[in-house]
Amino acid sequence: MSSSSTSAAPPRIAVFGSVNMDLVAYVGSAPGRGETVTGTRFRQVPGGKGANQAVAAARAGADVAFLGAVGDDAFGTQLRTNLVDCGIEVSGLRTVGGASGVAHIVVEGDGANSIIVVPGANGEVTGLREGDETLIRGSAALLLQLELPIEGVAAAARAGRAAGVPTVLTPAPARELPADLLDNVDLLVPNQHEAAAITGETDPRSALAALLRTVPEAIVTLGEDGALHGARGTDPVHVPARRVAAVDTTAAGDTFCGAFAAARAGGRSPEQALRFAAAAAAISVQRHGAAPSMPERAEIEELLAAG
Template identity: 50%
Template sequence: MTTPRIVVAGSANMDLVGLAAKLPGPGETVLGDDFVMTPGGKGANQAIAAARAGGECTFLGAIGSDSFGVTINARLAAAGVDVSSMRTSYGTSGVAVIMVDRAGENSILVSPGANRTFVNLSDAEKSLIAGADVLVCQQEIPVATVTEAARAAQAGGTSVLLNAAPARALPPDLLAAVDLLVVNEVEARAITGAHEPDVAELLEVVPRVVLTLGGAGAWYADRDGASVKVPAFPVEVVDTTAAGDAFCGALAVAWGEGRDLADAVRWASAAGAVCVRKLGAYPSLPTRADIEALYAG
């Protein structure tokens, strides 16, 4: 089987996570239980997920010239992601400040930092996209950049997977370049405007769609008439952080390998299920062996 070439164009952040008995109110200081600093951002997470799932993955994005940027770059490279084309922008990297209480509730402040500077793709970046099997994008970088990347993929015959997260309306010219849309119910509502969206409404704007349903699994459908509901794998849930990113990275790899998309969704669902069995984002993104073990079982 040929190793699929995956390009991920997206965000990279440093996640600063504080754990405490309760979340502080306005003007209140709370003593924390623990603190964790780990690379994150949907783009970086999905790139690592794709590399660990067996893809030849290149990441396109921007980090800052600060120490966080150095760490993000090193973690991506250590996971097997090609970071040779990642930009460094003078200033701060993207940062997410996350406070979590003992009940699992959280409060998050995201400062995009260098992610805002990832605009106007170069000819070299467009060439990398056009030479890939699958382009993966999300919505944590400027939408103009996502659209430009999708158009470059379309021109080069590269399949485009858009994970439309976080939820927001999408411009028609971007949707016109998307081959496979991955959304949860909240994100689907932002696109269709329907209170209870289903895949039929999403297929009015894209040719293929995966609607993720959390513990209820996922629903794949396309304009050729396929409609397959994939049940979730039964596992003990420890932390759902990055489960969607594990799903998208693995789905890109399976699709790039030429699997039937309904089967690719089931394989990606196994990746998401493996991810929720561990705490944290980066440490929980599964290897190909981890995915295969659950998928085959």
């Protein structure tokens, strides 16, 4: 992923992705099959991998445009309002008939989570509509995930490539990636489990090497072990995670990806951007929720300055 030159104006990032209402239950440990447990807390917060990355990038200092869909229900109104309140442009956010997407999230006492996503309106985004290519073309980076129909994601990636906009794909939820999508991806950002599923390699360095035979640049995120970055023709770079007491890991990966994209588009080197993103993720896991946990740029810079 190439970066723009550093300037006073914030970098422009387009995010083509999902937006959900997260329905979050907190428990000591998740129930097994056929088991009922009593939770300790419930929250309803905006989420979705696309919206999460958009909020993370905006708070990390980017000027963000969001492309996706909400339903014509109460959740849709709330989700649109939340993006606007986060300073995100929503001219590319369409409203379709029916329910908005929702995610049912169980957060355990150690911060680990399990998630069931019901796509709702997200499932209607099977391609681009008028105006979407203009938003993509005017951006320094395009962020994609796999919570929208794959044909829609592939169409956005083609638009990014045609416009010369670096395209970043988070391949989650994990699935087989068609060649017509990968051919238009500049940077792939799986976690270690997704990287193993894509490549068949359980060792992260071996998985990274396999990914680089398909895309020019990749990052494998390793949870508490940090992240591994590689690009063709360069040696891999490992950046360790910061040691913190996690209370909720929901959207930590999206926080990392959004912050990394904002930092790279803003002119930082890959290693500088990795450290910036790792600091953002470290802050986020110490707070509850998805978007509410994401730090502002000043908080990230303060943590970096503290060493």
